[in-house]
Amino acid sequence: MSSLASMIKLSALKQKTRVLSDSIVSNINLCRTLAISVLVLCLVCLIFLDSSNRSSSKFFSYLHPRLAPSNPYSSPNPNRYPGSSDSPTNISHLVFGLVTAVVTWKPRKPYIDAWWQPNVTRGYLFLDKPLSEEFLPWPSTSPPYRISDDTSKLERESRHVAPIMVRMVHSILETFREGDQGVRWYVMGFDDSVFFVENWVDVLAKYDHTKYYYIGDYSESVLSNLFFSFDQGFGGGGIALSYPLAAAMVKDLKGCIRRYPFVRSADTIIQFCVDEFGVPLTVEKGIHQIDLVGDISGYLSAHPQSPLLSLHHLDFVHPIFPSMDRFQSTNHLMEAAKIDQSRLLQQTICYLRPQNWSFSVSWGYSVHIYEQIHPRSMLKRPLETFKPWGKNAKPPKFMFNTRWPCETPSVFFFESGGKTSGNQIVTNYVRSASPAHPPCQWKGNNSTDYIKKIQVFSSATKRKEVSVKQSR
Numbered sequence: 001m002s003s004l005a006s007m008i009k010l011s012a013l014k015q016k017t018r019v020l021s022d023s024i025v026s027n028i029n030l031c032r033t034l035a036i037s038v039l040v041l042c043l044v045c046l047i048f049l050d051s052s053n054r055s056s057s058k059f060f061s062y063l064h065p066r067l068a069p070s071n072p073y074s075s076p077n078p079n080r081y082p083g084s085s086d087s088p089t090n091i092s093h094l095v096f097g098l099v100t101a102v103v104t105w106k107p108r109k110p111y112i113d114a115w116w117q118p119n120v121t122r123g124y125l126f127l128d129k130p131l132s133e134e135f136l137p138w139p140s141t142s143p144p145y146r147i148s149d150d151t152s153k154l155e156r157e158s159r160h161v162a163p164i165m166v167r168m169v170h171s172i173l174e175t176f177r178e179g180d181q182g183v184r185w186y187v188m189g190f191d192d193s194v195f196f197v198e199n200w201v202d203v204l205a206k207y208d209h210t211k212y213y214y215i216g217d218y219s220e221s222v223l224s225n226l227f228f229s230f231d232q233g234f235g236g237g238g239i240a241l242s243y244p245l246a247a248a249m250v251k252d253l254k255g256c257i258r259r260y261p262f263v264r265s266a267d268t269i270i271q272f273c274v275d276e277f278g279v280p281l282t283v284e285k286g287i288h289q290i291d292l293v294g295d296i297s298g299y300l301s302a303h304p305q306s307p308l309l310s311l312h313h314l315d316f317v318h319p320i321f322p323s324m325d326r327f328q329s330t331n332h333l334m335e336a337a338k339i340d341q342s343r344l345l346q347q348t349i350c351y352l353r354p355q356n357w358s359f360s361v362s363w364g365y366s367v368h369i370y371e372q373i374h375p376r377s378m379l380k381r382p383l384e385t386f387k388p389w390g391k392n393a394k395p396p397k398f399m400f401n402t403r404w405p406c407e408t409p410s411v412f413f414f415e416s417g418g419k420t421s422g423n424q425i426v427t428n429y430v431r432s433a434s435p436a437h438p439p440c441q442w443k444g445n446n447s448t449d450y451i452k453k454i455q456v457f458s459s460a461t462k463r464k465e466v467s468v469k470q471s472r
């Protein structure tokens with residue numbers, strides 16, 4: 001959209017915001033008075049993210065189409081493909097194949113515990129060797145385990161350059177071989193893949209599971225894609241294979257492994273095996289390999305408009321909530337996921353014109369406030385708080401545009417949330433130190449320093465794609 005068009009929209013908005021902002025101003029003034037004694041201030045940023053809430057004021061109906069731009073994710077459409085008599089895809093149609101090793105299972109178990117729902121999610125955990133007494137009895141809260149097939153013969157015979165990768169690829173066959181009934185999708189991942197299962201169900205439901213599909217995402221770091229492949233799904237973020245594709249692949253998976261003994265990555269071997277069927281990668285932007293290091297809060301605060309499906313490599317980045325350790329952080333994000341997974345990390349940008357403030361909300365994770373009006377086209381680019389996987393990589397480093405962290409906003413992180421009595425969801429965000437930055441914070445005339453807490457209200461219904469009709 002041209003900046004002129006957005007200026008026009010903004011000035012139209014200005015009229016409509018007046019009533020609301022007056023009430024906010026008085027709220028702030030009230031809070032400011034309070035602050036002196038209790039040091040707790042609040043600014044209520046009312047944000048309606050769902051168009052089904054037709055009772056919202058004209059202000060919101062104006063604001064709405066800009067708050068919730070259409071996204072590639074749409075709700076399951078049973079008429080979309082032949083076989084439409086099939087029931088909608090649900091959690092029981094997915095089977096997870098998770099590859100681990102005895103040595104990494106213990107430290108990484110908390111990542112799987114964070115998302116695995118015992119007796120609900122289906123799948124298996126593949127270990128490299130039998131478990132010692134220390135791990136037994138196996139808890140029923142963890143995925144059932146299997147010991148991987150001995151692939152050493154295959155590794156030797158094929159003279160594979162990276163023997164360890166053979167077991168990983170072979171786990172597709174071993175997952176399939178379990179013979180689960182009614183499977184539509186196999187989702188493969190590792191012990192440090194954190195999955196958002198409800199979103200996987202919604203996203204996979206829009207594809208025809210009776211066709212060949214290979215779904216994944218690129219690495220965030222350009223060099224990883226260059227080094228491995230621009231056409232592969234990176235396995236840590238997870239890949240989904242439709243049942244028919246998995247069934248076709250396993251018929252000669254060993255043969256396929258033998259055909260690519262010179263390939264150093266399991267993900268690339270899998271891509272090459274899929275290529276043999278003429279199936280391309282289908283990219284889902286909510287899958288995250290996280291080939292990044294350092295503070296990824298800038299990345300998670302400007303997520304593309306696509307349901308969050310996975311996070312990976314959380315051991316290699318700073319805890320995503322700076323006041324917590326890695327496992328606490330993961331569980332904390334899951335708290336928000338339990339409230340409304342469909343909105344998790346979805347970015348909403350809004351403005352408070354009289355103060356010249358811009359808000360960027362990453363639902364369930366963070367709120368950033370800038371003391372300037374920045375266009376959406378700028379705020380949707382992540383602040384470059386992180387580094388690429390190869391720390392010394394030269395530009396272009398990332399597969400997306402970034403902003404210098406110099407434009408440091410006031411930063412608030414998710415604290416808590418829940419339903420309100422009015423069938424809405426409220427999430428609370430509390431102030432945190434701004435990320436480390438060069439001393440060039442952009443200050444406006446109206447400081448946000450005294451704001452300690454932000455509340456965001458959203459509809460209690462699932463986030464859906466906004467149709468053209470609704471946007472009018």
Ligand SMILES: *[C@@H]1O[C@H](CO)[C@@H](O)[C@H](O)[C@H]1NC(C)=O
Nearest residue numbers: 087088089090091092093182
């Ligand atoms: C999922 O759908 C199947 C029909 O395909 C149904 O039998 C099953 O009860 C559903 N499971 C859940 C958990 O909704």
Ligand SMILES: *[C@@H]1O[C@H](CO)[C@@H](O)[C@H](O)[C@H]1NC(C)=O
Nearest residue numbers: 117118119120139140141142
């Ligand atoms: C899962 O189901 C099994 C068998 O029905 C039961 O013994 C076990 O306690 C259940 N586990 C959990 C965590 O609910």
Ligand SMILES: *[C@@H]1O[C@H](CO)[C@@H](O)[C@H](O)[C@H]1NC(C)=O
Nearest residue numbers: 356371372442443444445446
């Ligand atoms: C601050 O306000 C003055 C007028 O009151 C204006 O000239 C100036 O541009 C403003 N500065 C910023 C950074 O908005």
Ligand SMILES: *[C@@H]1O[C@H](CO)[C@@H](O)[C@H](O)[C@H]1NC(C)=O
Nearest residue numbers: 353354355356373444445446
């Ligand atoms: C908002 O920014 C504009 C442009 O920089 C400036 O003219 C105006 O004075 C600012 N208003 C406030 C309240 O800071």
Ligand SMILES: *[C@@H]1O[C@H](CO)[C@@H](O)[C@H](O)[C@H]1NC(C)=O
Nearest residue numbers: 025028029354355445446447
């Ligand atoms: C914002 O800044 C303008 C210009 O400096 C000032 O008149 C106004 O009172 C400020 N508003 C608040 C809420 O501080």
